[in-house]
Amino acid sequence: MTEFKRLISLDAFRGFTIAAMIMVNNPATWAHIYPPLKHASWNGLTPTDLIFPFFIFIVGVSIALAYTKRLNAGVAKGPMYKKIVFRSIKIFAVGILLWLFPSFSFEEVRIAGVLQRIAIVFLACAFLFLNSKWKTQAIVAGAILVIYWLVMLFIPTPGYGKVMLEPGANIAAWIDSKFLPGYLWQKTWDPEGLLSTLPAIATGITGMLAGHLILSKMTAERKVIYLFAFSFFAFIIGFFWNYIFPINKNIWTSSFVLVTSGLAGMVLAASIFFVDMLGRTRLTKPGIIFGSNAIAVYVLADVWRLPFYSWKFGGSSLNNHWMNWFENAGWSLELGSFLFAALFIGFNFIPAWILYKKKIFIKL
Numbered sequence: 001m002t003e004f005k006r007l008i009s010l011d012a013f014r015g016f017t018i019a020a021m022i023m024v025n026n027p028a029t030w031a032h033i034y035p036p037l038k039h040a041s042w043n044g045l046t047p048t049d050l051i052f053p054f055f056i057f058i059v060g061v062s063i064a065l066a067y068t069k070r071l072n073a074g075v076a077k078g079p080m081y082k083k084i085v086f087r088s089i090k091i092f093a094v095g096i097l098l099w100l101f102p103s104f105s106f107e108e109v110r111i112a113g114v115l116q117r118i119a120i121v122f123l124a125c126a127f128l129f130l131n132s133k134w135k136t137q138a139i140v141a142g143a144i145l146v147i148y149w150l151v152m153l154f155i156p157t158p159g160y161g162k163v164m165l166e167p168g169a170n171i172a173a174w175i176d177s178k179f180l181p182g183y184l185w186q187k188t189w190d191p192e193g194l195l196s197t198l199p200a201i202a203t204g205i206t207g208m209l210a211g212h213l214i215l216s217k218m219t220a221e222r223k224v225i226y227l228f229a230f231s232f233f234a235f236i237i238g239f240f241w242n243y244i245f246p247i248n249k250n251i252w253t254s255s256f257v258l259v260t261s262g263l264a265g266m267v268l269a270a271s272i273f274f275v276d277m278l279g280r281t282r283l284t285k286p287g288i289i290f291g292s293n294a295i296a297v298y299v300l301a302d303v304w305r306l307p308f309y310s311w312k313f314g315g316s317s318l319n320n321h322w323m324n325w326f327e328n329a330g331w332s333l334e335l336g337s338f339l340f341a342a343l344f345i346g347f348n349f350i351p352a353w354i355l356y357k358k359k360i361f362i363k364l
Helices: 008-025 047-072 076-100 114-130 134-153 172-179 197-215 220-243 253-275 284-290 294-310 316-331 333-357
Strands: none
Touching: 008 047, 008 253, 008 294, 008 333, 047 114, 047 197, 047 253, 076 114, 076 172, 076 294, 114 134, 114 197, 114 284, 114 294, 134 172, 134 197, 197 220, 197 253, 220 253, 284 294, 284 333, 294 316, 294 333, 316 333
């Protein structure tokens, strides 16, 4: 066995990642959250910090699988280029529209954002994939990580006269403050800013390299072993790099790229083994349903926030009613906030399930 007809594990991985993204973004209140559901305040890593790089890694894997199939089918690159550009523009535009919704005040539009970064990574990685071999892609990823490290650790931050890696006081933050238009998430800098998008592209490339391995002519067993082994090595390199270039999601450090891509690759390898090779698919269905319209569900979740968090019912919003009920009952407010997020995922699952049953797949 050298080929997989379709990676059920990848579809489920994508869906569960989106579900996790929705959960951590939608607690009943930010004042009461379990520690694993918070981002690291600066350096370090929490389970929540894994979600975004996992999704970008999956984007990279999907690029390798989808465009290899099209190239093998004889599809010309010209039409693919047009679709790639158009899709990137759509995802980027939807990201901006979500920020503007529902007031549509263009005075403080945020140009950076999660979907915007996904759009840029998709555009860069897809063009790179169509015009290079895996060795070139690996070299590009490595060069990005090394150059980014050198820039961040050896170029003094203007205004400080020395190298800084503190919040808002580093070269990436300075570039955002000078060249990134619109509203910035942290007022003077943005975690999805300009310079830190470059190592995010490297994250996408690591996913493409995993895709190359999956598409190779090795046996399925060897594919899984090599994928797990290479991912483990990436994790180890990132772990030790952390001592001189700390793991940090806010500025998407090179060590962060290798540690998170390594973990994503190991999760994917284990998933392929259990789901695609051993046929343990019983628990994958919810992930497949979410994953079949991943970005559409993410967008819908932001729209759903309006009735859950903004509309008033009996003088207060639903999330406040929920937390007041937990407080009056004397129950854990962290548990209440977590269960509200789980309920919110359930509501988003309903339209995702309807779209899946009707075989409607929205490709932004």
